[in-house]
Amino acid sequence: MKKENEPAYSLSSNYHYIYENMWKYDKSLIFYGLAEVIFNVILPLCTVILPSIVVGLLERKAEISEFIYTMILVFLVYGTVSAVQAFLTTRNRNQYIDIRLNYFSLILFRKCFHMDYSLLEKEKVRAELKKAGDSIYGNWQGLEGLMHRNINFLTNVLGLVAYSAVIGWINPLILIFLLALSSIQILVFRRAKLYEHKKKDEIARIKITQSYLQDQAFDLKAGKDIRLYQLDKIISRVYGSANNKLKRIKTKVRGIYYVNDIVEIVLKFLRDGCCYGYLIYLLIHGLSVSDFVLYLGIVGGLAGWITKITEEISELGRCHYMICDFRKFCDLKDTFSHTKGQMTGEEDTALDIVFDHVSFKYEGAEDYVLEDVCFHMKKGDKYALVGVNGAGKTTLVKLMCGFYQPTKGRILVNGIDIKELNIENYFKEIAVVFQDTTVLSLTIGENICGVTADKAAEEDLWQAIELSGLKKKIDSLPKGVHTYLNKDVEESGIQLSGGELQKLLLARALYKKAKLLLFDEPTAAMDAIAESELYEQYQKLLKGRSALFISHRLASTRYCDKILFLDKGRIAEAGSHEELMDMNGRYAMMFEVQSKYYKEERQYPRQACDTQWV
Ligand SMILES: Nc1ncnc2c1ncn2[C@@H]1O[C@H](COP(=O)(O)OP(=O)(O)OP(=O)(O)O)[C@@H](O)[C@H]1O
Known part of the structure; x- marks a missing residue:
């Protein structure tokens, strides 16, 4: 030794x-x-x-x-x-x-x-x-x-x-x-x-x-x-x-x-x-x-x-x-298989994900962030994941991405244990928008496609741009998708607003034509109109692919087939929006609290304006 x-x-x-x-x-x-x-x-x-x-x-x-x-x-x-x-x-x-x-x-x-x-x-x-x-x-x-x-x-x-x-x-x-x-x-x-x-x-x-x-x-x-x-x-x-x-x-x-x-x-x-x-x-x-x-x-x-x-x-x-x-x-050894490992099946357009009694704790931490999480997301299912801050939602998404191995239990992708998968290939099949994702100081096209815009599939690129709601912005730029972001690489680079940036990240995820889409608060920085437009085309956006998304705006969850309510790392409630409302549990309570403000706002809109400007 x-x-x-x-x-x-x-x-x-x-x-x-x-x-x-x-x-x-x-x-x-x-x-x-x-x-x-x-x-x-x-x-x-x-x-x-x-x-x-x-x-x-x-x-x-x-x-x-x-x-x-x-x-x-x-x-x-x-x-x-x-x-x-x-x-x-x-x-x-x-x-x-x-x-x-x-x-x-x-x-x-x-x-x-x-x-x-x-x-x-x-x-x-x-x-x-x-x-x-x-x-x-x-x-x-x-x-x-x-x-x-x-x-x-x-x-x-x-x-x-x-x-x-x-x-x-x-x-x-x-x-x-x-x-x-x-x-x-x-x-x-x-x-x-x-x-x-x-x-x-x-x-x-x-x-x-x-x-x-x-x-x-x-x-x-x-x-x-x-x-x-x-x-x-x-x-x-x-x-x-x-x-x-x-x-x-x-x-x-x-x-x-x-x-x-x-x-x-x-x-x-x-x-x-x-x-x-x-x-x-x-x-x-x-x-x-x-x-x-x-x-x-x-x-x-x-x-x-x-x-x-x-x-x-x-x-x-x-x-x-x-x-x-x-x-x-x-020479550091990986726990996932990067070059070998099994493939998920080329003919599929969606993935089947099973969380089988998954528990997870971060290295060095004493407490579990997720405990005994079980669910089965079938091919083409749209899931929403909700819960209070720190409940473990992002951690669950990272586990689903194959960034960590479960501490206990198994994650199955199309029936294959994620540990046995060829993880590099799996990464190609999923698209994720994280809260803290950043863009490179390259062109808009390069950020969306990962290659120069000339080599990208033009039609797919513009479709992703349109679906994400970014088209108007790009049309207003003289260099269009060839416009650089930020000024680190090109002096003429532009700065996108928080919401525009989020649309760009969405376009990048959509361009990928992934079999599984994971969104962590994809609309947090968008204005109400952009958000509503996005939800309206939700089914079109995801076209038979599996998807899971985290959102604190509970109104958005009604577009999903199933909602998982996470509480202190455990799935406390699961079901459709109507089922959870009927259950009258934590989800129903959170939904009521949020909708109360919208109702109140609708009741007194003029008053608020008057107070401000008189
Ligand atoms: N890389 C990490 N290392 C150690 N602990 C972490 C790490 N990332 C998150 N945690 C801890 O795990 C717990 C769950 O975090 P997570 O980000 O999954 O929650 P969340 O439900 O997504 O929260 P939010 O709604 O605020 O985004 C938190 O207590 C956090 O401190």
Whole structure:
């Protein structure tokens, strides 16, 4: 079993993951990477060997012509190697950014789009998503970081091997001494990195709070409430306290790195002192000046390779942990079947839904939101779901959508347990309008059809627009269905009113030609005329499809075949409008309370107007 803080994947598995995907994306990336490693080592070797050649010429008082030819050759070699190395570095850097944005980002997008909704909602999973995002949104971080760091690491290892061969030839003891010092440095680095990793969960949680508050500060909708209810102070206070928490953690992490830096300085002092002392000793005892220059460069360079190897190992470790975060999120197991699973039957135009003793509670909650809910909605049935606030209506709709699994009992869709369904296919067969649904800042047509308006089935698009009551508005827009919403993507975008937005969401649900339609307060923001028009064409809108809708305006429920009255998560009353009125229970009471105001209003309409304007 893995211990806490132990990475979820081995380093070799992460290497395999990255290079396998690089190979899939663009095979040449691997070859260009290897070429960069080779040229990264050749270049510093040139800077060590070439000066020693020049000093050698001076030492043996070479002819001026030989001196000039050699110098030209030196510059040519150095120039060519530098140019190739610079080309490879730039190319690889750009390509690594490219694969991060165009390949790995899309893996994360796809995971978010298709994973169980209930998983995505969990606070713990959101923190994991934040960490997975950190590993791809940043240069030299996580996945991209490993590609860069690996080039650097291999460069340093190859450099170390080449330089070690020369130093081992001078004196093997120096080599052993240098390697021993490096091992100490690596161990100290590792301790600092492990501590930093331990704090990552805490940091991710704080960052979620920070980015939520930043969103609120910049959000147009929140801007209204912030001004009217003076929420700025509380937002600033919570943001400040999150910043302080982060600062405290980062100060502790920096403290550990400070110890690491001191150890590094002491080791460097020891290393350079001993090596340079030994070379001076050799010079005094007959070593030529050109060899002294060469060895000096090699010893100095070797220390550089070693220092960089320790740095790169620590950076590789950091990237390794970040890749683990990315893969852990991408490998989260779903409870629903997304790619396999059964289909509901293509020939049907409606779905048959059974709630068989369904109880449900949200994760971490003590109480059940729904308890022992039983009903059978046959193909083509129109159901209304009513009840007081918090009775569990939206939760029931979300269960019907396949966003959550029941805690107890079963939900059957055309006789198949929802757990056994191919949920992606089921999503294609249902259309839902939630209370908190948002639109994308794209064109009206794209929002309704999910594709560009040109590719949409034109007739269906206009039919949905007409049925939802949005036609008049669209006809008034110069660009019609090609008009952009909001201003995030297109400056000329327009802002729809609450009611118009609701009509648009309705049009989107109707365009889909779903077998099951679920509406959560679909008319809450509509004016009375729009609402009444909608109800009048209710049967036409739903054309033999199954539908369930939640509404607090009980007058609307009379268009439904059956009404379920939900009370504290249980179905307290069920039947047609007339049956429930005859029952004289909670539904009848709520209906009476609502209709009382309409009656009163009809009795005194003028009076109200007069009082207002006289
Ligand atoms: N994601 C969630 N996590 C935890 N509890 C939740 C979640 N969503 C809703 N609840 C709780 O479940 C209960 C039922 O909520 P639900 O939204 O289903 O009620 P509702 O009947 O649709 O209410 P309303 O008429 O106000 O829209 C509430 O007490 C709510 O706090």
